[in-house]
Amino acid sequence: MNKRMTLREAVEQFVPDGASVALGLCLESLIPFAAGHELIRQGRRHLTLIGPISDMLFDQLIGAGCVDCVMAAWVGNVSAGLAHCFRRAVEQGLPHPIEVRDHSNFTMSLALLAAALGAPFIPTRTVLGTDLPNTNPDLIESTNPLTEAGEPIILVRAVQPDVAILHVQRADEEGHAHMWGNLGISVEAALAAKAVIVVAEEVVERDVLLSDPNRIIVPAHKVVAVVEEPGGAHPSPVQGYYGRDHDVYHEYHRRTRTPEGFQAWLEEWVLGVPDRTAYLARLGAERWQRLQRRRSAPSVPVDYGY
Amino acid sequence: MDYTPQELMVAAAAREIKDGEVVFVGMRLPLIAFVVAKRTHAPTAVGYFECGIVRETPSPELLYTMADPPNVVGAAWATQLPYLMGLMASGWVDVGFIGGAQVDKHGNLNTSYIGSFKAPDVRLPGSGGAADIASLARRLLIIMAHERRRFVEQVDYITSPGYGEGGEWRQMVGLPRGGPSAIITTLGILRFDERGEAYLASYHPFTTVDEVRANTGWALNVAPDVHPTPPPTEEELRIIREYDPHGFWTR
Secondary structure, three states, X not given: OOOEOOHHHHHHHHOOOOOEEEEOOOOOOOOOHHHHHHHHHOOOOOEEEEEEEEEOHHHHHHHOOOEEEEEEEEEEEOOOEOOHHHHHHHHHOOOXXXXXXXXXXXXXXXXXXXXXXXXXXXXXXXXXXXXXXXXXXXXXXXXXXXXXXXXXXXXXXXXXXXXXXXXXXXXXXXXXXXXXXXXXXXXXXXXXXXXXXXXXXXXXXXXXXXXXXXXXXXXXXXXXXXXXXXXXXXXXXXXXXXXXXXXXXXXXXXXXXXXXXXXXXXXXXXXXXXXXXXXXXXXXXXXXHHHEOOOOOOOOOOOOOO | OOOOHHHHHHHHHHHOOOOOOEEEXXXXXXXXXXXXXXXXXXXXXXXXXXXXXXXOOOOOOOOOOOXXXXXXXXXXXXXEHHHHHXXXXXXXXXXXXXXXXXXXXXXXXXOOEEEOOOOEEEEOOEOOOHHHHHHHXXXXXXXXXOOOOOEEOOOOOOOEOOOOOOOOHHHHHOOOOOOEEEEEEOOEEEEEOOOOOEEEEEEOOOOOHHHHHHOOOOOOEEEEEEEEOOOOOHHHHHHHHHHOOOOOOOO
């Protein structure tokens, strides 16, 4: 089945108001900024965002008023500092108050893994003694029934996102998708989610994907939409395609200290551009060219023959 | 002084890594400390990066974040976060590095809420992997700026557990192992006594015991043999400056 569509169509059809959305799942790389910006342009409201750390994208969605709840381990700007919109939402209720369920990276991954396994929870000894269970009802303090002493244990409640948005290197129109490099919690989130939207640097022939099935991230029947969006992860990096545009993170940090500054930034880079092609044009060909892969580092092909 | 406080901190952090150890490498300065350790006394140390990377050699270029593409090229494993966290939970990680906004005398760290979590004065980013590293690594190294408002008697919120209230607290709450072994600060190095309370082990050559105490929000114990922190060697400085030539992290 051909699931190819535009990002606008994918967001319209599969991310309604009130949806829980997992995104930014590789940590600092392969962040689906183009998809996040489309959520903002379409004025989505009442979203629950699910992720490990979020390098800048959650801050933008929160500042734009799309978000009611955040389930994450960290919301900030990795190379520049604190997240101003996240701070304003929690500290001042601007543009409106949000609920935060504080995870660690491990507990977030276990919450998604539990859903991926069809389990109600996963027990762990991480975060014992911390305050995280006080600010996250999905971390439940319990005791280990397998020990006589009843040792303390944390039960991490399963979290099943309505949709996971994955930015990948390449996919075919049916939703077979290849991802390489650090995977973070992408596999857990894609397996846990009710539906997966794949945003790819390139849409290629099915044969290319099926020639290396170990690199496929999730069964294609879970994928509901395939979008070809080159540059869709900028300013985050895509292994084999382009590097991280560090300056964007620092500029965003500087410009969004005030709500007015954030609004101006949003007009310039999200609301004022219709799509990713226009975004990249605004970025400028020379700057975009500078970020492109400078040297190749191909893997040696494996032989699946018999 | 021909080095920066950050360069001294990187060198001091690198010296905490022993050869052959598995290191959970954190954001920012630890990215460079791992490189310095690998290129000096710990050539067989292995680095875990929580985004899903294992390295046996330093990345070929400076990292701004651990998921920058140079960190994947030549990696010894590219994988999923829960596998690396799971290895740490099973006891495979010797030492982990984290930073903090607020630390207390028992090495508990807060990177979540300043003030009450119900109505915080400042909402900080949160745990990331820090709570896991502090819970599960065999020993923990904390790297942070030494300021009175950050070094408090008791943190407002425990994001990452140190020695809790001291004594047998970690065992009591069910943590499997670990605890902080040092806090490397912009002014000195703090270590922990058998009750889990921090004391000043060394002060950096450009400061004094009194200055460290004045910048600490509790009555800081001082080791009887307190001494100046050894400055970075020429070799350590050369490696740091080759790796971070524009001083993004170290100046």
